Amino acid sequence: xxxxxxxxxxxxxxxxxxxxxxxxxxxxxxxxxxxxxxxxxxxxxxxxxxxxxxxxxxxxxxxxxxxxxxxxxxxxxxxxxxxxxxxxxxxxxxxxxxxxxxxxxxxxxxxxxxxxxxxxxxxxxxxxxxxxxxxxxxxxxxxxxxxxxxxxxxxxxxxxxxxxxxxxxxxxxxxxxxxxxxxxxxxxxxxxxxxxxxxxxxxxxxxxxxxxxxxxxxxxxxxxxxxxxxxxxxxxxxxxxxxxxxxxxxxxxxxxxxxxxxxxxxxxxxxxxxxxxxxxxxxxxxxxxxxxxxxxxxxxxxxxxxxxxxxxxxxxxxxxxxxxxxxxxxxxxxx
Numbered sequence: 413x414x415x416x417x418x419x420x421x422x423x424x425x426x427x428x429x430x431x432x433x434x435x436x437x438x439x440x441x442x443x444x445x446x447x448x449x450x451x452x453x454x455x456x457x458x459x460x461x462x463x464x465x466x467x468x469x470x471x472x473x474x475x476x477x478x479x480x481x482x483x484x485x486x487x488x489x490x491x492x493x494x495x496x497x498x499x500x501x502x503x504x505x506x507x508x509x510x511x512x513x514x515x516x517x518x519x520x521x522x523x524x525x526x527x528x529x530x531x532x533x534x535x536x537x538x539x540x541x542x543x544x545x546x547x548x549x550x551x552x553x554x555x556x557x558x559x560x561x562x563x564x565x566x567x568x569x570x571x572x573x574x575x576x577x578x579x580x581x582x583x584x585x586x587x588x589x590x591x592x593x594x595x596x597x598x599x600x601x602x603x604x605x606x607x608x609x610x611x612x613x614x615x616x617x618x619x620x621x622x623x624x625x626x627x628x629x630x631x632x633x634x635x636x637x638x639x640x641x642x643x644x645x646x647x648x649x650x651x652x653x654x655x656x657x658x659x660x661x662x663x664x665x666x667x668x669x670x671x672x673x674x675x676x677x678x679x680x681x682x683x684x685x686x687x688x689x690x691x692x693x694x695x696x697x698x699x700x701x702x703x704x705x706x707x708x709x710x711x712x713x714x715x716x717x718x719x720x721x722x723x724x725x726x727x728x729x730x731x732x733x734x735x736x737x738x739x740x741x742x743x744x745x746x747x
Contacts, residue, residue, distance in 0.1 A: 413484055413527060413655075418443040420483040422470055422516060423490030425455035427600040428532070428592075428646060432487060433459045435647045447479045448490070456599050471511040473518070480519035480526065485654070488516045489532040493565060497631075498606045499536070500696040503564025513572040517579045517587075528586045530654045531576050533661055535593045535702055536566035543699035546637045546671065550705035553591070553661060562698070573661050580659065588654050593665020593704045597643030597724060598731035610640055610725060613676055614732045617683045622736070628687040632697035634673035639703045641666045642724030645717035652713050665704030666717045678722055682729045 419441055423429040425448025433446045437459050444462040448455060452466040468475050470490050480486060491509040493499065499506060513531060520526040538551050539560040561570045569591075576587035596610040603615055616628050641664070649664040670678075673689075680686055706716040 415440050416442055417484035418445060418482050420445045420479055420486045422447050422488045424448050425450040427456055428595055429489035430455060430457035431599060431643050432647055432650060433462055437462060445479060470516060471508065473515040476515040476519035480523045483523060483526050485528050486520045486526055487530045488513055497696045499565045506565035507568045510568050510571055513575060517575055521579060521583050521585050528588065528654055531572060531587060531589045533569045533573050533589050533591045535591055535665065536562035537569040537591060540699055543702050546635050546701040550667060550703040552705045553663060553708055589661040590650060590653050590664040591661050594638055594640045595643055595646045596640050597728050602732045602735060609672060609675060610728060611732060613679050614729045617679050617685060618733050618736050620687050621683060621685055626687050627690065629690050629692055630672060630676060631692050631695035633691050633693060635671055636697055637669050637671050637701040639666045639669050640721055641717045642719040645719050649717060656713060658712055662709055663704045663706060667704050667706045668721050669703045670721060678725055679729060682726055
């Protein structure tokens with residue numbers, strides 16, 4: 413792989429893939445092809461000097477063959493997804509993303525030029541029975557089986573992981589898979605129903621300060637636990653995993669476990685405010701506890717995500733505050 417080989421990034425109008433496009437551009441790669449179903453004015457980031465292909469539905473097989481033509485590496489981060497509120501109410505839409513990975517794998521195999529293929533999986537692929545306690549043991553890669561993935565989104569991820577494995581076994585296409593654990597940071601979704609907890613809470617704190625209504629509604633009882641990975645760690649991890657010899661799915665997430673109540677407290681401190689809390693026990697809340705066991709990634713790569721939650725949240729809060737301020741002023745923002 414050289415700086416002049418073509419890299420295809422699917423889902424590049426979204427948060428992580430958009431950041432990945434910029435990541436490779438800044439490292440001197442000259443032939444980047446960024447693809448997304450959204451119109452270009454809805455992309456979270458449009459990177460100058462990149463071949464951007466908007467309004468391209470990768471559930472359609474012919475489109476996948478077109479974008480993979482001449483590619484040396486393919487990064488498939490395209491999916492219909494969002495935070496827990498979206499996932500729980502759009503299970504069929506999430507499952508239909510299986511068409512994207514199936515057709516992209518076929519196109520990558522048949523292109524004849526693709527050296528490596530990356531698939532972005534999720535911690536939602538893990539057995540939900542092992543995530544029923546706030547202090548559940550951190551999830552190891554083998555905990556995905558026996559299979560009992562998160563309904564809809566998690567099952568699609570688990571199935572697509574197996575597709576990658578079998579395309580490597582049967583057709584010799586080199587595939588790499590990372591299971592993302594709650595990625596957050598600037599240029600991500602921060603309102604509209606698809607945002608994840610860190611961005612949603614940042615927005616709620618900013619809005620409370622702005623309106624003077626010093627209250628915050630929290631989904632669930634606030635004791636549910638998660639780990640959250642800052643976007644820069646995610647990008648570095650994708651690069652390392654893609655170019656490693658690791659054939660099996662690998663955790664890519666922070667091991668810094670936090671309750672939702674503690675997450676709110678950190679963001680309140682960043683915002684310099686203390687809010688009255690109410691708890692919506694009927695809201696979507698996912699599994700009770702989820703954390704990343706990073707034993708394998710540390711052993712195989714000598715590295716793990718290490719940007720602290722507080723450091724990442726400070727940067728994320730500042731970015732969302734600017735977006736919120738710009739929107740109030742009538743300027744275009746990322747939604």
